[in-house]
Amino acid sequence: MYNLVINLTSVSLKNISKRFKNAESDAVSNVDLTIENKEFLVILGPSGSGKSSLLRLIAGLEESTSGEIYFGNELMNDVSPRERDVSMVFQNFALFPNMTVFENIAFPIRASGKDTTNLGDEVKRIASLLQIENLLKRKPGALSGGEQQRVSLGRAIIKKPKIFLMDEPLSNLDASLRAELRAEIKKLHKKLGITFIYVTHDQTEAMTMADRIALIKDGKILQVDKPEKIYNSPNQSWIGSFLGSPPMNLIHSVNSGNSLIIASQKINFKSSVKSNKVVVGIRPEKIYITSEKGRLTGSVLSTEYLGDSKIINVKLDDYIIKVKVPNDSVFSNDHVINLDFSDNDIRLFDIDGKHLG
Amino acid sequence: MKVPYIFLIPCLVIIFLTLVGPVLQSFLLSLSEFSLVNPSQAPVGFQNYIALLSDSIFWKSIQVTLFLVFGSVVIEFVVGIFLALLITSSGPRARSIFSSIFIIPIAIAPIVVGILWSPNSVFDDLNTLLYYGLSLGVYIDTTRPFIYYSLIMISDAYIWAPLLMLVTVAIIRSIPREQYEAAEVMGASSWTKFNKITFPAIISSPAIIVTLLLRMADAFRMFEIPYAWNFWLGQDSELGASVDTVSVLMWKMFSSTMYDFPIAQITTIAIVLLIMTLSICALVLKRSSTLLD
Numbered sequence: 001m002y003n004l005v006i007n008l009t010s011v012s013l014k015n016i017s018k019r020f021k022n023a024e025s026d027a028v029s030n031v032d033l034t035i036e037n038k039e040f041l042v043i044l045g046p047s048g049s050g051k052s053s054l055l056r057l058i059a060g061l062e063e064s065t066s067g068e069i070y071f072g073n074e075l076m077n078d079v080s081p082r083e084r085d086v087s088m089v090f091q092n093f094a095l096f097p098n099m100t101v102f103e104n105i106a107f108p109i110r111a112s113g114k115d116t117t118n119l120g121d122e123v124k125r126i127a128s129l130l131q132i133e134n135l136l137k138r139k140p141g142a143l144s145g146g147e148q149q150r151v152s153l154g155r156a157i158i159k160k161p162k163i164f165l166m167d168e169p170l171s172n173l174d175a176s177l178r179a180e181l182r183a184e185i186k187k188l189h190k191k192l193g194i195t196f197i198y199v200t201h202d203q204t205e206a207m208t209m210a211d212r213i214a215l216i217k218d219g220k221i222l223q224v225d226k227p228e229k230i231y232n233s234p235n236q237s238w239i240g241s242f243l244g245s246p247p248m249n250l251i252h253s254v255n256s257g258n259s260l261i262i263a264s265q266k267i268n269f270k271s272s273v274k275s276n277k278v279v280v281g282i283r284p285e286k287i288y289i290t291s292e293k294g295r296l297t298g299s300v301l302s303t304e305y306l307g308d309s310k311i312i313n314v315k316l317d318d319y320i321i322k323v324k325v326p327n328d329s330v331f332s333n334d335h336v337i338n339l340d341f342s343d344n345d346i347r348l349f350d351i352d353g354k355h356l357g
Numbered sequence: 358m359k360v361p362y363i364f365l366i367p368c369l370v371i372i373f374l375t376l377v378g379p380v381l382q383s384f385l386l387s388l389s390e391f392s393l394v395n396p397s398q399a400p401v402g403f404q405n406y407i408a409l410l411s412d413s414i415f416w417k418s419i420q421v422t423l424f425l426v427f428g429s430v431v432i433e434f435v436v437g438i439f440l441a442l443l444i445t446s447s448g449p450r451a452r453s454i455f456s457s458i459f460i461i462p463i464a465i466a467p468i469v470v471g472i473l474w475s476p477n478s479v480f481d482d483l484n485t486l487l488y489y490g491l492s493l494g495v496y497i498d499t500t501r502p503f504i505y506y507s508l509i510m511i512s513d514a515y516i517w518a519p520l521l522m523l524v525t526v527a528i529i530r531s532i533p534r535e536q537y538e539a540a541e542v543m544g545a546s547s548w549t550k551f552n553k554i555t556f557p558a559i560i561s562s563p564a565i566i567v568t569l570l571l572r573m574a575d576a577f578r579m580f581e582i583p584y585a586w587n588f589w590l591g592q593d594s595e596l597g598a599s600v601d602t603v604s605v606l607m608w609k610m611f612s613s614t615m616y617d618f619p620i621a622q623i624t625t626i627a628i629v630l631l632i633m634t635l636s637i638c639a640l641v642l643k644r645s646s647t648l649l650d
Contacts, residue, residue, distance in 0.1 A: 061541070081542045082541060087543070088542045090535040090538070092535055094535035096540075096553060098557035099553070099557075107540070107545075111546070111553070112543065112545070
């Protein structure tokens with residue numbers, strides 16, 4: 001019995017697929033995903049990957065073509081969005097333009113016919129939580145983007161939902177506001193103690209906020225893991241190249257079990273991987289430039305200054321690999337340099353991009 | 358520097374000849390004594406206006422006009438919203454069928470509509486059916502003011518509701534889908550969604566306000582449908598009949614042989630009507646300029 005209560009707000013997707021009318025492929029394809037109670041899960045993927053569709057399936061705004069959605073132990077497939085006990089925040093805020101901020105925040109209580117006796121105090125409490133108490137009498141049109149998104153957060157909070165759904169809530173805001181609201185949403189998650197499901201294409205948002213990240217591409221979930229895990233140990237080469245700026249270096253090479261041939265240079269590398277042709281993945285910040293004899297030698301092709309660091313493009317045969325170095329390092333073009341790295345930072349993938357070993 | 362003005366001259370001349378000239382001439386005419394029977398034009402100052410404004414028949418026609426304008430524009434608006442909701446909430450195929458059917462009345466001449474909705478064409482048969490066919494013992498009495506005023510308003514709405522529908526459809530289409538989705542997730546019913554999202558968006562839209570005001574300005578000149586009803590009610594030779602709008606009154610004064618074809622008096626009415634319509638147009642322009650900025 002107690003167990004049931006605790007599990008009540010976990011979300012389980014069982015083999016969920018969604019194909020839109022007249023579409024040639026599934027927007028969401030055979031997704032199995034469990035989101036734990038009180039977890040902050042970020043669904044991360046490029047545009048058109050089906051991440052918003054997945055969220056809308058959870059909200060009930062789309063009907064799945066096949067599969068089952070459970071909240072706790074309850075099957076939700078045929079439950080209307082009104083009865084799912086979720087709140088949703090949208091990228092374009094979706095505030096009601098003809099209502100004041102107060103009325104917007106109060107809307108869920110009034111619309112669902114709940115008790116409105118303490119509504120005024122409740123709205124004020126939420127407004128002060130989001131630092132918009134001085135805006136209550138204004139209309140959304142008179143607010144900045146950041147303020148509008150705070151109002152829409154308030155409108156979602158007042159409902160006291162079991163699950164909080166957010167569809168790219170920060171994508172319409174400028175960079176500094178984004179960072180500010182990121183921290184606030186994270187704080188809000190701690191304070192409310194409910195399940196958050198957050199959709200974004202922005203890896204910084206995913207990395208900074210998520211308890212776990214679910215990476216989605218072409219409607220399929222590729223990996224669900226903690227941010228560090230998904231960054232350091234991607235189970236597909238595509239994830240390595242999608243996450244990180246600059247992305248993971250991926251080099252086709254030949255594996256013998258004891259050694260790897262990377263761009264016609266042989267290095268010692270013991271692995272249990274059997275396959276001969278492999279793709280070597282290594283993060284730019286895990287490669288160092290050394291004055292001693294390194295494991296690889298290449299020539300400097302160009303340098304990109306990033307402010308806090310520099311990217312050196314190093315030419316190895318036909319490959320160009322990126323190396324991240326401190327911003328005060330100086331390397332002239334065509335300079336031959338030695339590169340080194342630790343075996344632990346190498347990740348091997350097969351030709352199709354799947355992680356090996 | 359004067360060259361641009363030279364090029365403007367032909368245009369200004371045409372505007373003066375076709376627009377300003379006739380209005381000025383009408384105004385001068387309304388300040389004189391003039392009829393076809395007695396064609397010598399003699400200035401009488403504002404005497405025509407004083408006579409007109411103290412004439413009960415004129416005031417009655419103003420009342421009838423205002424009543425019909427208000428009634429038909431309200432019906433058009435309500436029916437237009439209803440049709441727009443039907444169109445925007447139906448599937449793509451039904452939508453194209455509905456919109457092509459609903460739009461047809463706009464193309465029908467108002468006088469034809471006045472005949473289409475007449476006792477002879479509809480209610481005689483309908484009443485026969487109701488009274489004898491179904492033996493209900495009731496019939497629609499088109500000679501009762503409530504019935505015929507309603508029918509005139511409905512006939513006018515029949516023509517113009519599609520216009521309001523088109524404008525409303527455009528407004529509804531421009532409401533972001535997320536607003537409805539947010540409301541739905543927040544627990545709102547269909548009625549709440551209409552009441553809190555769709556309807557406020559419609560009435561706060563500059564497009565609908567301008568359309569309604571233009572419809573009102575246009576309805577002030579309502580002629581064909583009340584004209585037809587003069588015949589259905591057998592009041593076509595009576596000045597100040599119960600369905601005489603200002604336009605119908607002017608026509609009766611001119612067409613009847615009883616009144617010496619009083620051009621000056623008719624022109625006076627025309628000028629008053631023009632002033633009323635222009636005031637509404639001024640309101641339209643003012644509203645639209647503040648809203649469209």
